[in-house]
Amino acid sequence: MEQKDLDYFRDLLHAMLEEAQQKGDATLDELTDSNEIFADPADRATAESDRAFTLRIRDRERKLIKKIRAAIGRMEEGSYGVCEDCGCDIGVPRLKARPVTKLCINCKSKQEEDERERAD
Structure with missing residues (x-):
């Protein structure tokens, strides 16, 4: 692979990492800010469903961050x-x-x- 390609992918991976980390931080802030009390059980169930969905997204972001870091590591080793x-x-x-x-x-x-x- 040519150096210009490696530079392109290095920049791309770092941008992806930063974006994923920002999304993860925003998700955590969103989850900690939602200490609402619901009078209606249906509203509470909807909120819990939304929270579970958000946590699944956060888990996917966490896994993506791990893969991005591994790719950056391979780049540093020369095996990317x-x-x-x-x-x-x-x-x-x-x-x-x-x-x-x-x-x-x-x-x-x-x-x-x-x-x-x-x-x-």
Whole structure:
């Protein structure tokens, strides 16, 4: 991978990390600010459902942050853009679509196919 591509992805990953952390902080602030008392059980149930949904989103953000940090670590090690399964280069278009990926499109397709076969 060329240096200009590495610089592009480094900037992209850092921007993604910052955005994910800001969203996570906003979610936590939102959850701690909502100490409402509900007279109607239906309103309370709706609020609890919304809270559970928000927590699921927060969990996804937390997992994304972990993947972004791992991708930045691979970049520092010099292995970013190299498939962990076959060792081939991951194409720039695939990295643009999924900057945190660890697998080339062929290995990822095979992995998904294997998962579908096990689910059947």
